[in-house]
Structure formats: structure tokens, C-alpha cells
Amino acid sequence: MADKPKRITPRLLKGFRDLMPETMLARRRLIETVRTVYERYGFVPLDTPALEYLETLTGEYGADSTKEIYDFTDRDGERVALRYDLTVPLARLVAQYPELPRPFRRYQVAPVWRFDKPGPGRFREFWQFDADTVGCAQMTADAEIICAIIDTLAALNISSFHVRFSNRKILNALLTFAGIGPEHSALVFRILDKLDKAGLENVKLELGPGRVDRSGDPIPGLGLEHAAIERIEEFLSIPAHSRAETLARLTDLFHSTPTAEIGIRELEEISTLLVKAGVDDLHARIDVSVARGLGYYTGPIFEAVLDESPQLGSVFGGGRYDGLVQRFLGQAIPAVGTSVGVDRLLAALTHLNRLPVQKTIVAVLITTMDKSRMDDYWGLTRQLRQAGINTEMYLGKPGQIGKQLQYADRQGIPLAVIAGEDEFSRGEVSVKNLEEGREKSDEAADRQSWLTARFGQQTIRREELAQFIHSILSTG
Amino acid sequence: MADKPKRITPRLLKGFRDLMPETMLARRRLIETVRTVYERYGFVPLDTPALEYLETLTGEYGADSTKEIYDFTDRDGERVALRYDLTVPLARLVAQYPELPRPFRRYQVAPVWRFDKPGPGRFREFWQFDADTVGCAQMTADAEIICAIIDTLAALNISSFHVRFSNRKILNALLTFAGIGPEHSALVFRILDKLDKAGLENVKLELGPGRVDRSGDPIPGLGLEHAAIERIEEFLSIPAHSRAETLARLTDLFHSTPTAEIGIRELEEISTLLVKAGVDDLHARIDVSVARGLGYYTGPIFEAVLDESPQLGSVFGGGRYDGLVQRFLGQAIPAVGTSVGVDRLLAALTHLNRLPVQKTIVAVLITTMDKSRMDDYWGLTRQLRQAGINTEMYLGKPGQIGKQLQYADRQGIPLAVIAGEDEFSRGEVSVKNLEEGREKSDEAADRQSWLTARFGQQTIRREELAQFIHSILSTG
Numbered sequence: 043m044a045d046k047p048k049r050i051t052p053r054l055l056k057g058f059r060d061l062m063p064e065t066m067l068a069r070r071r072l073i074e075t076v077r078t079v080y081e082r083y084g085f086v087p088l089d090t091p092a093l094e095y096l097e098t099l100t101g102e103y104g105a106d107s108t109k110e111i112y113d114f115t116d117r118d119g120e121r122v123a124l125r126y127d128l129t130v131p132l133a134r135l136v137a138q139y140p141e142l143p144r145p146f147r148r149y150q151v152a153p154v155w156r157f158d159k160p161g162p163g164r165f166r167e168f169w170q171f172d173a174d175t176v177g178c179a180q181m182t183a184d185a186e187i188i189c190a191i192i193d194t195l196a197a198l199n200i201s202s203f204h205v206r207f208s209n210r211k212i213l214n215a216l217l218t219f220a221g222i223g224p225e226h227s228a229l230v231f232r233i234l235d236k237l238d239k240a241g242l243e244n245v246k247l248e249l250g251p252g253r254v255d256r257s258g259d260p261i262p263g264l265g266l267e268h269a270a271i272e273r274i275e276e277f278l279s280i281p282a283h284s285r286a287e288t289l290a291r292l293t294d295l296f297h298s299t300p301t302a303e304i305g306i307r308e309l310e311e312i313s314t315l316l317v318k319a320g321v322d323d324l325h326a327r328i329d330v331s332v333a334r335g336l337g338y339y340t341g342p343i344f345e346a347v348l349d350e351s352p353q354l355g356s357v358f359g360g361g362r363y364d365g366l367v368q369r370f371l372g373q374a375i376p377a378v379g380t381s382v383g384v385d386r387l388l389a390a391l392t393h394l395n396r397l398p399v400q401k402t403i404v405a406v407l408i409t410t411m412d413k414s415r416m417d418d419y420w421g422l423t424r425q426l427r428q429a430g431i432n433t434e435m436y437l438g439k440p441g442q443i444g445k446q447l448q449y450a451d452r453q454g455i456p457l458a459v460i461a462g463e464d465e466f467s468r469g470e471v472s473v474k475n476l477e478e479g480r481e482k483s484d485e486a487a488d489r490q491s492w493l494t495a496r497f498g499q500q501t502i503r504r505e506e507l508a509q510f511i512h513s514i515l516s517t518g
Numbered sequence: 519m520a521d522k523p524k525r526i527t528p529r530l531l532k533g534f535r536d537l538m539p540e541t542m543l544a545r546r547r548l549i550e551t552v553r554t555v556y557e558r559y560g561f562v563p564l565d566t567p568a569l570e571y572l573e574t575l576t577g578e579y580g581a582d583s584t585k586e587i588y589d590f591t592d593r594d595g596e597r598v599a600l601r602y603d604l605t606v607p608l609a610r611l612v613a614q615y616p617e618l619p620r621p622f623r624r625y626q627v628a629p630v631w632r633f634d635k636p637g638p639g640r641f642r643e644f645w646q647f648d649a650d651t652v653g654c655a656q657m658t659a660d661a662e663i664i665c666a667i668i669d670t671l672a673a674l675n676i677s678s679f680h681v682r683f684s685n686r687k688i689l690n691a692l693l694t695f696a697g698i699g700p701e702h703s704a705l706v707f708r709i710l711d712k713l714d715k716a717g718l719e720n721v722k723l724e725l726g727p728g729r730v731d732r733s734g735d736p737i738p739g740l741g742l743e744h745a746a747i748e749r750i751e752e753f754l755s756i757p758a759h760s761r762a763e764t765l766a767r768l769t770d771l772f773h774s775t776p777t778a779e780i781g782i783r784e785l786e787e788i789s790t791l792l793v794k795a796g797v798d799d800l801h802a803r804i805d806v807s808v809a810r811g812l813g814y815y816t817g818p819i820f821e822a823v824l825d826e827s828p829q830l831g832s833v834f835g836g837g838r839y840d841g842l843v844q845r846f847l848g849q850a851i852p853a854v855g856t857s858v859g860v861d862r863l864l865a866a867l868t869h870l871n872r873l874p875v876q877k878t879i880v881a882v883l884i885t886t887m888d889k890s891r892m893d894d895y896w897g898l899t900r901q902l903r904q905a906g907i908n909t910e911m912y913l914g915k916p917g918q919i920g921k922q923l924q925y926a927d928r929q930g931i932p933l934a935v936i937a938g939e940d941e942f943s944r945g946e947v948s949v950k951n952l953e954e955g956r957e958k959s960d961e962a963a964d965r966q967s968w969l970t971a972r973f974g975q976q977t978i979r980r981e982e983l984a985q986f987i988h989s990i991l992s993t994g
Contacts, residue, residue: 050573052613052846055598058569060611063562063624070563081879082903084910086929087542091534091643092568092600092629093588097526112569114590117633122531124568135536137528143929145913148539153568157593167567178913182896186911189900318893319900370528403557417794420658424665424795427558434560435662437621437654453562453619 057158057166065388067400072198072388073151073171079194080173083186085149090131092153096121098134102338102366103127106232110157124155128172129338129379130366136176136377137370144177144375151384163354163389174379176367181308184342184362184378185315191346191358191380192325198387199396200348206282206329207312207344210361211305213333215296220273222266229264234274234333238347239355242278246271282329285313289328308342338363342378348390357387401454405492405515406433409447410440411462418466422459422507429508431515451476456492457511461504471507474499492516533634533642541864543876545645548674548864549627552647555670559662561625561649566607568629572597574610578814578842579603582708586633600631604648605814605855606842612652612853613846620653620851627860639830639865650855652843657784660818660838660854661791667822667834667856668801674863675872676824682758682805683788683820686837687781689809691772696749698742705740710750710809714823715831718754722747758805761789765804784818814839818854824866833863877930881968881991882909885923886916887938894942898935898983905984907991927952932968933987937980947983950975968992 054060061069077087096113103111103126113123125131128150136142151171160166173190175183188205195203210231217227233248240248247253249271252263280291289310296302309328316326334343341362348357360380367375391397408423410416423435434455436446443460450458461471475497495514502510530536537545553563572589579587579602589599601607604626612618627647636642649666651659664681671679686707693703709724716724723729725747728739756767765786772778785804792802810819817838824833836856843851867873884899886892899911910931912922919936926934937947951973971990978986 049848050577050610050846052574052610053571054567054614055569055571055592055596056594058567060567060615061565063564066563066565081908082906084880084908086539086878086880087546088539089537089542091530091536093531093534093631093643095529095531098528101526112592116531116588118532120531134526134528138530139536143925147910155569167569175913180913182892182911183913193903315896318896370526372525402562404560404562416658420791420794427669430558432557432560434623435658437651437656437659449619 055166057160057164059165059167063403064399064401067403068392068397069169069384069388071397071400072391073169073384075197076171076194076382076384077149077151079190079197080149080171082193083147083173083190085147085173088132088135088148088150089152090125090128090135090150092124092155093122094125094131094134096123098370099123099126099130102130102369103336105228107156107336112155112157125152126156127154127336127381128152128170129174129336129363129381132172132174132176132379133363133366133377134370136367136375145183146176147173148176149173163386165385168386169384171382171384172379174377176377177375178378179364179376181311181342182315184308184344185312185319187360187378187380188312188316188326188344189319189321191344192321194358194382195346195348198391200350200391200394202349203346204324204349205326205344205346205358206332207309207326207342208328208330208332209305209309209342210334210339211308211341212292212296212302212330215299215302215305216274216277219296219299220266220270222270226264226266228337230266230274231333231337231339232335233264234278234331235335237278237331237333238352242275246275249274278331280330282327282331284323285309285316285326285328288330289313292328292330305341312342334359334361338366340364344380348394350394351390354386354390354393356383357390358382404432404434404453404455406431406457406459406511407446407450407455408433408435408459409443409450410436411443411460413440415461415463415466416440418461422461422471422504426508426511429512431508431511447474447476451480459507460499465501466504469504470501471504472499472501473507473510531642533636533640535641535643539879540875540877543879544868544873545860545864547873547876548867549645549647549860551673552670552858552860553625553627555666555673556625556647556649558669559623559649559666561623564608564611564624564626565628566601566604566611566626568600568631569598570601570607570610572599574846575599575602575606578606578845579812581704583632583812588631588633601628602632603630603812603857604628604646605650605812605839605857608648608650608652608855609839609842609853610846612843612851621659622652623649624652625649639862641861644862645860647858647860648855650853652853653851654854655840655852657787657818658791660784660820661788661795663836663854663856664788664792664802664820665795665797667820668797670834670858671822671824674867676867676870678825679822680800680825681802681820681822681834682808683785683802683818684804684806684808685781685785685818686810686815687784687817688768688772688778688806691775691778691781692750692753695775696742696746698746702740702742704813706742706750707809707813707815708811709740710754710807711811713754713807713809714828718751722751725750754807756806758803758807760799761785761792761802761804764806765789768804768806781817788818810835810837814842816840820856824870826870827866830862830866830869832859833866834858880908880910880929880931882907882933882935882987883922883926883931884909884911884935885919885926885937886912887919887936889916891937891939891942892916894937898937898947898980902984902987905988907984907987923950923952927956930956935983936975941977942980945980946977947980948975948977949983949986 249266339361343361345356346358362378364376426433456477458474494516725742815837819837821832822834838854840852902909932953934950970992
């Protein structure tokens with residue numbers, strides 16, 4: 043402190059962001075809903091570190107993704123990395139603790155880091171909710187996860203969505219069929235995964251000669267032959283109207299390809315289980331254009347799309363990755379799981395007005411009109427807090443009630459307690475309803491109402507304050 | 519996949535750990551309790567990124583702490599770092615968004631990373647719960663945070679604890695008095711902060727010639743004169759029996775030191791506010807041996823200790839840091855806050871048996887006795903899930919009921935549904951109570967009971983299964 047330190051510019055790293063209370067409250071509500079559904083399916087919570095050995099993370103995502111890993115050398119000289127997803131750390135964990143029960147269903151809600159090109163709605167740090175079942179090769183595990191996705195979207199009051207699913211075994215057969223070697227498969231899947239966002243023509247360019255993206259940056263092409271790209275295009279044109287129809291078309295196309303046949307049988311099994319769970323063709327479609335971008339999938343793959351905001355891409359994604367644990371254990375352990383893009387889903391729900399706006403958790407502001415009465419304000423504040431009411435005492439300069447009410451209003455605090463010498467001498471306090479004025483605003487319809495009573499301002503006995511406020515708060 | 523990849527050893531970085539469901543459920547309950555109390559005090563949730571510019575983080579913790587920052591160069595060539603605490607990112611945020619309301623009370627629950635020497639209960643990644651009030655110079659803000667700490671510990675069913683507090687202004691005056699230059703102050707505070715763990719003799723050695731720690735590593739000394747160390751020792755002997763007595767002793771000692779006098783007056787104000795809030799001398803003590811290790815504190819500092827496990831050190835710590843925002847803004851904004859060591863508090867509560875043990879959130883396992891009845895098990899599972907009951911269908915190999923019950927038992931699932939050809943043909947299923955057997959175990963007393971009814975096994979009509987289970991579950 044001896045030298046005057048240089049002033050540091052307060053700023054965020056590119057692709058990172060701060061979350062303000064309103065967003066945090068919405069995210070909390072969202073995560074709570076997702077969590078409740080997955081717990082109903084028997085998934086238990088688990089946490090792994092943000093940092094892992096770099097070698098734990100590399101090698102399974104595909105070359106392009108590996109380039110996006112935040113890696114560095116720590117002070118011990120170890121090569122370490124921030125987790126890129128929650129799936130590879132789970133595979134590491136399953137291999138590390140052989141005593142874990144199996145099958146093992148776990149969920150994890152946590153941030154992941156990717157050195158991706160930042161853009162609107164595209165961040166380098168974002169939250170994922172992952173649910174995975176490890177140790178079950180049966181399609182029941184896959185079907186169950188699809189059912190949970192559907193239940194989650196319903197619990198979030200989204201009616202217009204669908205899950206679409208396919209199988210990497212079929213895609214692998216397609217690549218063989220099109221003369222594309224397995225060394226290219228991860229890249230092809232990553233390109234196919236862009237179909238919705240980039241469109242068919244751009245995907246074809248990326249499979250072939252390459253193209254230039256919207257910001258003018260070149261995207262190198264994979265250099266596939268025209269014939270191979272045509273085969274892929276033909277395959278992608280298989281319709282997704284009904285699961286039975288798509289299965290029939292796939293069976294025709296791959297009738298003598300054993301790997302594809304296994305894949306088709308797996309899709310059939312899932313479809314049958316979905317029928318028994320009451321999931322119709324509208325909400326779960328077999329769609330061969332689903333590829334998923336990550337390298338490690340080996341069987342069924344799936345994703346969920348909101349019909350009202352398809353431009354957001356998939357809000358759930360996942361699939362079966364039977365080879366991932368083997369990398370650590372030497373022994374294959376089947377696994378299937380899904381990731382929810384928490385922040386993307388949150389953006390979608392906010393956009394669709396499906397989450398009620400809540401700006402604060404504070405119900406009451408105790409204003410401080412009279413400087414000589416600070417002890418009384420402190421006492422009133424304590425009285426309400428002890429009654430379990432979320433209460434702020436105004437800690438700025440006492441006096442100037444207008445400024446204090448503006449402070450409460452800006453933060454969405456619904457009630458202000460006002461008292462000066464007059465009120466105190468009568469043993470009373472005033473409660474002002476700040477929602478009354480706000481209700482005229484446009485966003486009022488989306489806003490959760492705090493109060494059950496309509497009033498402007500009301501004077502009550504000081505000792506009855508907590509009781510009165512309890513009686514008009516709609517939230518506990 | 520063409521080449522067989524090398525097998526990777528599944529392992530954690532030194533000082534990192536995985537959290538299993540039982541710990542996660544306990545941590546969630548703990549955070550929920552802390553959060554509820556702080557929301558009652560009007561603190562709103564906020565989140566900042568794990569990564570910040572390195573220059574944002576350095577310079578305020580003290581030299582020793584800066585050495586513990588996880589820093590690296592990212593792929594853009596930027597010098598970045600994982601957050602070391604939640605306070606400096608808050609200061610950056612406050613400077614960055616001048617539109618934030620002020621005073622501003624926020625809380626944040628998140629992991630922080632420190633390249634510390636790992637040891638028992640000492641991790642390189644750990645969770646903090648921070649609550650801070652920015653923009654208030656009055657001691658009301660400090661008193662409020664101390665009250666919230668006390669309310670939190672009470673809400674966690676801990677009766678035997680105390681908050682102890684002091685003031686950096688007094689400590690600074692002490693250092694001047696002892697002839698120690700301000701360039702040493704951060705280091706002296708860091709050493710004094712070890713008093714509880716290392717003991718007075720070791721602290722004196724660290725202030726003087728240095729010492730060797732338990733593992734044989736040398737700890738260099740600060741090289742202070744004998745007379746200076748004696749002055750510090752004399753100061754540390756001021757008793758903490760009653761706040762009034764300690765204040766009187768301090769006033770005697772520093773009667774003509776203006777900075778110290780301001781500090782003493784601040785402690786008096788806090789003490790008065792605590793009295794009005796009903797906090798006695800037993801639960802909040804003025805204790806001059808409190809120093810806190812971080813460099814940025816400028817006024818009152820405080821920490822909470824559990825009387826039953828003092829060896830754990832402080833479970834809450836905090837203080838006023840009026841200079842931190844200035845570093846970013848050029849303008850001083852007063853601030854005060856507290857950090858809860860979530861993981862340390864969790865360890866303490868577990869040790870003290872204050873958290874009921876809950877191993878899982880799953881209430882029912884649907885066993886699969888008969889391979890030809892898989893559709894029925896799938897149907898029963900769906901029936902319970904739709905009724906809102908957390909239900910697992912056994913996804914391992916069907917048959918072998920004993921193995922399946924063992925699986926449920928190991929995970930603490932209280933109920934198993936058993937049905938084979940016989941039951942199904944009568945339209946019935948059996949519900950087995952797995953808690954009945956477990957109740958004999960030692961930990962039973964600490965374990966939350968799932969069930970309201972006592973029974974071993976009961977046969978019921980298949981269509982009444984959900985209703986029956988609902989009726990015996992104590993958790994909604």
C-alpha cells in the first residue's frame with residue numbers, strides 16, 4: 043500500500059459474463075425444475091473438480107474440440123486443463139472407483155469451459171446439467187433418458203418441442219458406404235451437426251472444398267469426393283414423419299450392413315419403449331440428420347429442439363458412449379447420457395416468456411426517514427427477519443424518502459416500511475405497496491406477483507408489522 | 519479409433535476431489551440453510567466467471583497469497599487466472615457496473631482455487647459462500663453481517679460457537695507502535711492468523727527467526743526484533759471475556775493514537791448494535807488476536823469458531839475492505855463482507871453429527887425378477903414417476919433378486935417393489951421395506967428416516983402402488 047498502485051480496468055475476459063440477480067434467480071428456478079425431474083428418474087447428484095489432468099480430457103472429443111480445451115501447466119509442472127464437458131470426467135470417475143454401484147445414475151450441474159469463438163449467446167464458460175447412466179447396455183437406459191428430457195420440457199411449460207434421435211452405428215455404416223475412412227468420421231459428424239444452423243449447402247461445402255463464414259473467416263473443407271457428399275445428402279433426405287416410416291426406410295437402405303442393422307434394432311427398441319411410455323411421433327422422432335458433434339458416441343444419439351425457437355439449436359443433447367470408460371479402465375463399460383445446455387435453455391425460456399420475472403428475493407425495505415431513529419429501524423428490521431421475512435434496512439444516507447423508494451422500486455422490492463417521529467410516537471408504522479404503481483408496466487404480465495392484497499399505503503400498529511406482512515405475501 | 523489408444527490412469531490432481539452423492543446432498547442442504555438466512559437479510563444472488571484477467575486478481579491478497587493463484591496464458595495470449603476468492607471479483611464487478619444499486623448486498627456460492635499445500639481437510643479447490651454489502655460506510659452493515667453469521671449457525675443447530683472480531687485499524691496502530699513498517703503488515707497479519715492452529719510459540723518464531731513445520735519444511739521468519747515481538751505478544755494477551763472490558767483495555771492502550779481510536783469506536787458501535795439485536799458477550803467477542811490472513815481488510819475483521827471443534831479453525835471469516843473497489847474505479851467505495859468455508863463447515867457439521875445422513879434421493883427400486891415381464895416393470899416405474907415418486911428401475915441383469923436388493927440397500931434406497939409371474943397374474947405387487955433391516959446399524963440414529971410406517975413386506979394391488987408409497991413416505 044506504500045506505492046499508489048496502478049488503476050486496473052474492471053473488465054471481463056472475452057466470452058465470459060457476470061450473472062445479475064434476475065438471471066441468477068431464473069437459472070436457479072430452471073435448474074431446480076430439471077433436477078426434480080431427473081431425481082424422479084433416480085439420478086443422484088455428484089461433483090468432480092473443474093481441473094483435471096490434461097491427458098484425462100484429450101483424445102475423445104475429436105481434434106477440433108481438443109483445440110478448444112483450456113489447458114496449462116500448473117505450479118507443480120503438471121499439464122492440467124479445465125473440464126470441457128461433464129462426460130469425460132464421469133468416465134474417469136467410474137474407472138477410478140470400482141466400488142460404485144452399477145448401474146449408476148448420476149447428475150451433475152456445473153460450468154464447463156471451451157475456447158470457442160464467442161458470439162451472441164455463445165460463451166466460453168457455460169453451465170451444463172448432465173445426467174448419465176453407467177453400466178447398462180440395454181436400450182431401457184436410453185429410452186429412460188429420452189423420457190426424462192420430455193418430462194423436463196413439459197415441467198418447464200414448453201408444449202411445442204421434439205426430441206429427435208438417430209444412431210452413430212448407422213452413421214458409421216453410411217460413411218463406410220460413402221467410402222469415407224474412419225479417420226474422418228469425427229470431423230464429418232462435427233460438420234453434419236451444423237446442419238440446422240448452417241444449412242445443407244454450407245454443410246456440403248464444408249464436407250467438400252470449404253467455405254467462408256459470416257464474419258469472413260475461412261472454414262477449411264474436408265475435401266470429400268462429390269459422390270460421397272451425394273450419398274450423404276441422399277441419406278439426410280430420409281424423412282422423420284413417423285418413427286415406423288423412418289425405420290422402414292433405414293432397413294431398406296442398410297439391409298445387408300450388420301453394424302447398421304444393430305443400430306436400427308436399437309432405434310426400434312427405443313421406439314417401442316417410448317410407445318409404452320406414451321411418447322408419440324410428434325415428441326420423439328427418428329431423424330437421421332442428427333449427428334452430434336462430439337467424437338465419443340457409439341450408439342443412439344439424441345437432441346431436443348424447441349419448435350418455437352429452432353434457431354437456438356438443441357437445448358438437450360446426448361447419446362451412448364460405450365467406449366469412454368474403457369480408455370481409463372481397459373474394460374468396456376456401457377454408458378448413455380444427456381447434457382442440458384442450461385444457459386441456452388434459460389435464454390430460450392426467457393425469450394418465450396416461460397419464466398416469471400423475479401428481480402429480487404427481498405420482500406421489504408425498511409426506509410430510514412429520521413436519523414435520530416436509527417435504533418428503531420434496526421429494531422423493525424430485526425423483528426421482520428426473525429419472523430422469516432426477507433428484509434433490507436436502507437443502508438444509504440438517512441432522510442430523502444423519495445430516493446429510498448426509488449431504490450426499492452428499481453430492485454423490484456414490493457414493500458417499503460415508512461416511519462418518522464409522528465408514526466413512532468403513535469406506536470405505528472406505514473407500509474407502502476410499491477407493486478401498485480408498477481403494475482402498469484408492460485412486463486407486469488410476466489412478473490410473479492408478490493402480494494395477495496391490493497392497497498397503496500396502510501398504517502398499522504408497530505407490533506403487528508410482521509403479522510401484517512406475512513398475511514399479504516403470496517410467497518411463504 | 520484406428521490405433522488402440524494408450525490407457526490413461528484415472529486419477530485426480532493433488533488437492534482435488536470428487537464429491538459422492540451423500541456429500542453432495544449434505545452440501546446442498548447446508549448451502550440451502552445459509553442461503554435462506556442471507557436472503558432474509560436482503561442479500562441477492564450473483565455469479566462471476568471462474569476465470570478473470572490475472573491483473574484483476576493480483577496485488578491485493580498479499581505476496582504469499584499471490585503465489586497461490588492458478589494463473590496461465592490462454593490461447594489468445596491473455597494472462598488469466600482462476601479466481602482465488604469471491605471478494606476481488608465482486609470489487610471488479612462493482613467498478614464495472616456503475617448502474618448497480620447502492621448499497622448493494624449480494625451473495626455468491628462458488629468454488630475458488632488456491633495452489634496451497636494440500637493436507638487433511640485442505641484442498642486446492644473448495645466452495646465458498648460469500649455475502650457482502652457494498653456502498654455502506656456505517657457499522658450497521660458490519661453488525662448485520664455478524665448477526666447473519668450467528669443466525670446461520672443457529673439455523674444449522676449449532677449452539678456452541680462464537681464470533682470474534684477486531685479491527686485492522688487497531689492492528690495497524692499496533693504495528694506502528696512496535697516499529698514495524700507498513701510493507702510488513704500483510705505478512706504479519708498472515709502469521710498472526712495462524713495463532714490458533716500453530717500456537718503462540720510458533721507464531722513468535724515466524725515473526726522472528728523462522729521455524730520448521732511438521733512435515734520438516736522450513737518456514738522462513740520475518741526477522742522482527744525481539745522488542746517488537748514482545749509488544750505484539752503483550753497486545754495478544756488482552757482478554758476477550760466481555761466486549762466492554764476489552765474495549766476499555768484497548769482505549770487505555772491506544773489513548774493517543776487517532777487511527778486506533780477510530781477503530782475502537784467502530785468496535786464500540788458494532789457492539790452496541792449487537793446488544794440491541796440480542797447478541798450477548800458469549801456469542802460475539804472482541805478478540806484482538808483476530809487478524810485474518812488476507813491483505814485487503816481496512817476496518818473491522820471477524821471470524822466464527824465452533825467451540826466443539828476449534829481445531830477446524832474459523833468456519834466464517836470476513837471484514838471491511840474500503841479500498842478494494844478503488845483499485846478499479848479510482849474512487850473509494852466502502853464494503854464489508856463474509857466468506858463461509860462451505861466445505862470446512864460441512865466437515866465440521868458431519869463430524870458433530872449435525873446433518874442427518876441421506877445417501878440417496880431415490881425412494882423406490884423396481885426390481886426385475888422375471889425377464890419376460892420387462893414391459894411390466896417399465897410400466898410400474900413410469901406409474902410411480904408420474905406420481906412424482908423418485909424411482910429407479912433396476913437396469914442390471916434381470917433375475918437374481920438378492921443381488922438387486924443388495925444394490926438398493928447399499929445405496930440407501932428404502933423401498934423395493936418385487937413382482938414375478940405369480941404376483942402379476944393376481945394383479946398384485948410386493949413392496950419390501952429395506953429400512954427395517956438397516957435400523958439396527960450404528961448410524962441409524964443420524965439417518966433421516968424415509969418411512970412413516972413400519973413393515974417388512976406388504977402385498978398390494980398393482981394399481982394402488984403409487985398411492986400406497988405416497989402414504990408411507992415421510993418426504994413429500
